[in-house]
Amino acid sequence: TNSDSMTNVENGEAVVAAPLSCSVDQVRVQREISVVISASADGYPTGETLAGEPVRYFVPSAARVDATAATCVFWSFAERRWTDRGCRVTAQTAQGVTCECTHLTNFAVLVTPEARASRLSEEDTVALRTLSYVGLVLSLLCLLVVFTVYTVFSRLRTPQKNILRHLVATLGLALLVFLVFLEQTASPLCIPAGIVLHYLLLCAFMWMLLDAVHLYHSLVYVFESRDSDPVRVFVALAYTVPLLVVAPMAALHAEAYNHGDYCWLDGDQLLLAFALPVGVVLLLNLLMFFGIMRVVLRLRAPRGNQPAAQQRRARLERAAKASLSFASLMGLGWIFGMLAIQPGASLVWQYIFVLACTLQGVFIFVFHCLIDPAARTAVARWWQQQRRRRHHHH
Secondary structure, X not given: OOOOOOEEEEOOEEEOOOOEEEEEXXXXXXXXXXXXXXXXXXXXXXXXXXXXOOEEEEEEOOOOOOOOOOOXXXXXXXXXXXXXXXXXXXXEOOOEEEEEEOOXXXXXXXXXXXXXXXXXXXHXXXXXXXXXXXXXXXXXXXXXXXXXXXXXXXXXXXXXXXXXXHHHHHHHHHHHHXXXXXXXXXXXXXXXXXXXXXXXXXXXXXXXXXXXXXXXXXXXXXXXXXXXXXXXXXHHHHHHHHHHHHHHHHHHOHHHHOOOOOOOOOHHHHHXXXXXXXXXXXXXXXXXXXXXXXXXXXXXXXXXXXXXXXXXXXXXXXXXXXXXXXHHHHOHHHHHHHHHOOOOOOOHHHHHHHHHHHOHHHHHHHHHHHOOHHHHHHHHHHHHXXXXXXXXXX
16 A cells, blocks of 8 residues: 555555554444444554544445535544544535544643543534643743753742742643653553643642742731741642542542543543542632732832822733733632533633633743843843853953
């Protein structure tokens, strides 16, 4: 057989790079007669999507059957039902239907049960996948910059920035595992990767919660004595508490981390072991966010000769900047993910969730590095020193 850029299956015969066998049977589905093409390739387990371009196949129509209203589906072994997720009709004639199927992933699968994710149209699936991967790559680069800046320049490492370093590290590693391993269901690393992803995400949320606690305590109880460096206690909490959730799940239900489509939890395990603890963290962070913003809005600018309207506008701008800054640290964009999994929820929530959460690293970079005066000064001084050294060498 010849190897094309796209796998083709026509009239029950396949053309692929790997040896492949097919069988065609007659079945009755929703009072319509069609054929089922069963294909397997060396190196690919049953139900696994072939790597590379989409799989294209032609399904001939049985006698006296109208193929112009056909839908392309495949059997999901994980869901035990037919699904059209990732499949579309590319051509319809009286002789049969040409289908094209692929496997597409978007960031929303972290909070969306598979049964609900399968209802997405092809256009929405592709759009969410594109937004997810573009946002994740940008966030990874931004998180790497933030971690490097606050690691290299030790003078910047206040307790707040040390908390930020841990948050950036755990979140960045979680996004990296998501990108590399989420769809590797055929790999022996699938279940370990799912467990690591679960642990890293819960650690990241613990750091978001502890960061919110530290911010709230610093701004609301400014006159009370407090531990000058609570990071040691925070480290113990942030890396231990998630184990109380992940360890029992991994020990008792390790197979739940590979449900056939992703190396990630689904169904009740997803809701109980991830959505529930994340929801608790988000609720606490939201309450502290409102408390912090109330303090910020009460702050008065130094009196000057500015008109009252201009002072009010400056106050609102300060509040808007503070809200985005704190929201990025507290992970409040994940609230949209909680809204997306509600029964009857609009697809709009998934789009907002994907944008807000995959770009969380970008927001952290902008508000806590790019426009941070201390970070900008440290980087500017380092750059000037490098230029002087180059000048002396010449």
